[in-house]
Amino acid sequence: MAMVDWRPDPLSPLPLYAQIAGYFRAKITGGNWPAGMKLPPQRELARQLDVNRSTVVAALGQLTELGLIEGRHGGGTRVAAAKANRGTAGSWNDYVEEGIHYPNLPAVQAINRLEFQPELVRLGTGELAPELLPGEQMRDILAELARGELPLAYEEPLGSLRLRRALSAELGRSGIQADPSSILILSGALQGFQLISLGLLPKGSTVLLEKPSYLYSIHSFQSAGVKLCGLPMDGRGLMTEGLENAAVRTKAALLYTIPAFHNPTGILMDAERRRELMEKTAALGLPILEDGAYQDLWLDAPPPPPLKAMDQSGSVLHLGTLSKSASPGLRIGWVAGPEQVIRRLADIKMQTDYGASSLSQLAAAKWLEDGCHERHCSTLRLAMRRRRDLMLELLERHCEGLAAWSKPAGGFYVWLRLNRPVPLPKLFRAALAEGLLLNTGDLYDRSDERHLRLSYSYASPSELERGIAKLAELIRRMDRLS
Amino acid sequence: MAMVDWRPDPLSPLPLYAQIAGYFRAKITGGNWPAGMKLPPQRELARQLDVNRSTVVAALGQLTELGLIEGRHGGGTRVAAAKANRGTAGSWNDYVEEGIHYPNLPAVQAINRLEFQPELVRLGTGELAPELLPGEQMRDILAELARGELPLAYEEPLGSLRLRRALSAELGRSGIQADPSSILILSGALQGFQLISLGLLPKGSTVLLEKPSYLYSIHSFQSAGVKLCGLPMDGRGLMTEGLENAAVRTKAALLYTIPAFHNPTGILMDAERRRELMEKTAALGLPILEDGAYQDLWLDAPPPPPLKAMDQSGSVLHLGTLSKSASPGLRIGWVAGPEQVIRRLADIKMQTDYGASSLSQLAAAKWLEDGCHERHCSTLRLAMRRRRDLMLELLERHCEGLAAWSKPAGGFYVWLRLNRPVPLPKLFRAALAEGLLLNTGDLYDRSDERHLRLSYSYASPSELERGIAKLAELIRRMDRLS
Structure with missing residues (x-):
């Protein structure tokens, strides 16, 4: 048999x-x-x-x-x-096959698992390398916290007031006016998607978003029966031309956007495009979910004020996180918006996990209060600029003629466009066999056949050198085979 | 006008x-x-x-x-x-009124908010009083952690291996054999409900459970389109007589039970009832979700082994938490069960919040490894026994003739049965006006008109004295009015 x-x-x-x-x-x-x-x-x-x-x-x-x-x-x-x-x-x-929540894409499941194999070179990982994380400063913070009162009990529904005060001040520095009562602490910004999709959106709603988008690689919205409708981007961000049509045709419930250093393309939406977007969405009555995960991670110059800073009518919910700039492990994110909406989300959060870790919240509050965050971001910027420049140099050296790319002004990513389409799952497997872990473009746009999300945030400089050379070799080999 | x-x-x-x-x-x-x-x-x-x-x-x-x-x-x-x-x-x-997730019951929303008004006497709160939390020990742990490597990055999908190893050993002490690979770390046990309802249960499924039950006061299951079907209890726990009928009639997908010091009744399921339950559910092919939140909190003698310890065929998922015994603020819970199921839940958790706080996980691991948990539970037991006995004494002094109750053998709660039905929302408001925050029976069984969940875990001894006296007075007054 x-x-x-x-x-x-x-x-x-x-x-x-x-x-x-x-x-x-x-x-x-x-x-x-x-x-x-x-x-x-x-x-x-x-x-x-x-x-x-x-x-x-x-x-x-x-x-x-x-x-x-x-x-x-x-x-x-x-x-x-x-x-x-x-x-x-x-x-x-x-x-195991039941339940309304989608499983992660098999490739995402594989990546989630493979990321814990230390020998792999992670060329697309969306997080800071361990050596870029502020280990020493956090140890100092813990040591100081250990000398005071610890919050071992539950926190209030919106999260620690101390942290919300610190965030209110922090958001103020980026031009966002948000009282502590209009901020909800999240167990990571990712949780915001789930709370919003479960708590605010009617089933069958449609969310407009950039295509490609990080949001395509997760299923929080789809699992709640919410549809995604992607809009094209250009070098200045989400293109607003097709917005009215798409909004009306799909009866869109909201627009999700990552204006600062977009994931996966790295594109920064410029100030003019931001104004256009605010005007058009206001005219359409289309609320905005702004993902500010990368906004602190500018490299050359601070980005224009967030959409939330331009919001006069409570039409923007603003998501933020410490995961990209300071510590993913803290699992601290936040969402700022109209109080009534924040309360509704807080109520669902209480039913979901009863609040974020109070230890993490306290550490995050101290991190912000003591100015550690600002200092850390300045230092980080220097290191990240060097890494970005190395990545660009390596691409020029190895990928000339194979692919095109732009210089990102912040964030983690270079969105590499291959000159010829390639079967991305095959490239993923071939790369893995060579010890490279890739984030292929099809994670962020199902129909994509020619992009890779490269990240200069995780792999070390020497890994980048080896990795990009090897990657170019693989692309060349697949080009010849096809 | x-x-x-x-x-x-x-x-x-x-x-x-x-x-x-x-x-x-x-x-x-x-x-x-x-x-x-x-x-x-x-x-x-x-x-x-x-x-x-x-x-x-x-x-x-x-x-x-x-x-x-x-x-x-x-x-x-x-x-x-x-x-x-x-x-x-x-x-x-x-x-704000859209979205598929139910809002909390208005009374629960009120309680969640009012619990942060320090002047209220919280007679029903399901958590340890601040003075019973191990503040000093946790400070020592933090101080020690501050001297070593901190896990600031993301953890693997199942959660910190170090914590899972510690939990595997801890579960072993209660008779449960669970490898680290069959344990998923949760951001509090409450999260388990959401992951299970979104990840494992088809829409329209029915969950059997004790009635009353804590689960009636939250909406994780209902929000995922899962129905609840309550079964009666006696002094030995969930009654198994009607189980087959209910399971067949509702095509039940699983049975949820809190066998050790049930919330809200405080009832301990005895060993014989546990065996019956395991046999009947095995014959029915009915998986069990066992909530072990209170099992460490025995007062007079350790409870019988958990259902999971009797499970030969992977039919029990076991939920546990540090929130009830050590620190709610850590937000650390876990679920143990068949590996394939744990992996499915982990995948959804990754999409939900990308894992629990790694700071909390590290603190929890150290807490268990160093034997702090065992030592703390022994000390806690002494204090809780005194509180329970005081509560019983006060009830005898003030509520004789007004209500009936049993002596709980562990956990936090006395399930007070009023001799005459009372409009519970009215009693709630009257008590609030007197500075008492009550958890009324209708939170745990919508049709209930005569129970209160009293807790000896939160209010201080002197608050208990005042509170129970005042409560008795209110009940008497409402009795006279009706």
């Missing part, structure tokens, strides 16, 4: 044995493999599936536990009889 | 001015108050609405900002003309 043409996928987040067990289980419970059917010997299975024998043993062990197969003395392993259905009915495993 | 019979609700989580603005806004945008209509003077409005004039000023200010009303020189305040619709169409405020 051959196990047909199926093999477990080494890139899947599921371990090989679990994939094999799942495949066998589907065959058995689906009735394809009838009770009493004999399985090939383990060694033969290992050969057919192209895995180690120990993997087969683990898979068969799980199936035996589930009562789906049984070993007989001297008779090999067979599909079990009566238990085939009953044995699994009560298992949580039956629910 | 009189403002009809409406008044803002002082118990609402919305500030008075916002309620007034909302009410006026609905009148104007709904067309009830036409453009040009003159509003009464501020002083008169304040009288009619029974609020301070400053509240009226704030409300009118918001409406002016929205372009809904306008002041004219010498002409008083009038409903604005053209802008009435346009000015609000693009406002986020329009979405």
Whole structure:
């Protein structure tokens, strides 16, 4: 008996044995493999599936536990009889494919998992390298906190007042007037998407956004039954020409935008485009969700004031985070907007996780109050400028003639446009085989075939040198093959 | 012109001015108050609405900002003309009533907010009093952490391996075998409900649970379109007699239970009932979600092993938390179960908040590793036993003849059964007027008219003395009135 043409996928987040067990289980419970059917010997299975024998043993062990197969003395392993259905009915495993929330894209799941393999060069990771994180300053903050009163109890629904006061001041520096009562602390800015999609948007709503967009790589909105409608960008940000049409046609509920150092393109929306956008959305009555995750990370000159700073009528919700500039691990983000909206979101947050870590909130408050954030951002800027310039230099050296790119004025990313389309999943796998972890453009626009999100924030300079050279070689090789 | 019979609700989580603005806004945008209509003077409005004039000023200010009303020189305040619709169409405020997630019950919203008014005696709060939290030990832990490497980056999808290892050992002590790979760190156990309801349950599923139950006071399941079906309890826990019928009739997807020191009744499910439950659910193929939030908080003798410890077939997901025993502010919970299920939940968690605070995770790991948790629970037990005994003594002194109750063997709660039904919302308000914050039974069973969840975990001994005496007086007064 051959196990047909199926093999477990080494890139899947599921371990090989679990994939094999799942495949066998589907065959058995689906009735394809009838009770009493004999399985090939383990060694033969290992050969057919192209895995180690120990993997087969683990898979068969799980199936035996589930009562789906049984070993007989001297008779090999067979599909079990009566238990085939009953044995699994009560298992949580039956629910793994259920539920209304989309799973992450397989490639995103793979990236989430592979990012913890230290030997890989992460050419697209959207976070600061460990050496750029303010470890020492945070240790000082902790040491000081350890000398005072610790907030071990729950915080109020909007989050720590001390942190909201510090954020109110911080936002003020970027031109945003937000009282502490109009700020909600989030367990990371990502949570804002979920709260907004669950708490504010009717099912079947449409969100307008830049295409490509980071938002396409996650599913918070789609899982709440909200549709995405992408609008094109140019070098000055989201193009506003098609906005009215798209808004009217889709009855759009809101516009999501990352005006400062857009993820994944790195594009900075200029002041004029911002004014246009505010005017057009006001005329359309279209609220805006502004993602300011990267706005502190300017490199050459501060960006124009955020959209929220231009907002006179409560039509902008502004998302911010410490994850990109200071510490992802703190899991501290915030959203600022009209009080009534903030309260609604806070109520859902209370039902979701009952607030963010108060330890993190206290550390974040002190981080902002003591001016650490400003000082850290200045230092970081120097290091990031060097990294960006190195990246550009390497691209010029290796990718001339292969791809085009722009110089980002801030943020983490270079949006590399390949001169010729390439099967991106294939490039991803080929790169992985060479020890490179890529964020391919199809994560941010399903139909994309020619972009890579390159990041100069994570890989070390020497990794960048090796990585970009190797990447260029791979692109060249795929160009020749196609 | 009189403002009809409406008044803002002082118990609402919305500030008075916002309620007034909302009410006026609905009148104007709904067309009830036409453009040009003159509003009464501020002083008169304040009288009619029974609020301070400053509240009226704030409300009118918001409406002016929205372009809904306008002041004219010498002409008083009038409903604005053209802008009435346009000015609000693009406002986020329009979405406050939208979205698929239920708002908290108004009473829960009020409680969440009122809990931060320090002068109130909180007779039902489900958390440890500040003086019972291990502030000093946590400071020591922080001080030590400040001397080492801090995890400022993102953690892996399942959460910090160090914490999962510590939890695996901790769970082992209660008889649960769970590898680190079958544990997911949550941002508080509450998050588990959301991940399970979004990630594992098909829409329209039914969850069986004890009635009353804490789960009735939150909306994680309902917001995901999952129905709740309550089963009766006796002094030994969830009654299993009606289980088959209910499971078959509702095609139940899972059973949620709090076997150890149930919230809100305090009931401990005995070992025999646990065995029955495991057998019946196995026969039905009904997975179990076991909430172990209170299991460390036994007072007289350790509880029987958790259901998860009896689970041979991966049919139990076990939820745990540090919030009830050590620190709610850390926001650290966990769920243990079959690896495949844990991975699915982890994937959704990554999309929800990208993991729990790594600072909190590190503190929690150290807390468990160093044996602080065990030592703290022993000390806590002594204090909690004294508090429980005081509560029972006070009930005997003041509530004899008014109500019935049982002695809880652990957890935080006495489930007080009033001898005569009482309008609970009225009792809640009357108590609030006397400075007592109550958790009434209708939060945990919508039709309940005669229970209060009393807690001996939060109010200080002297507050308990005053509070219970006052509560008895109120119940007596309401009895006389009815």
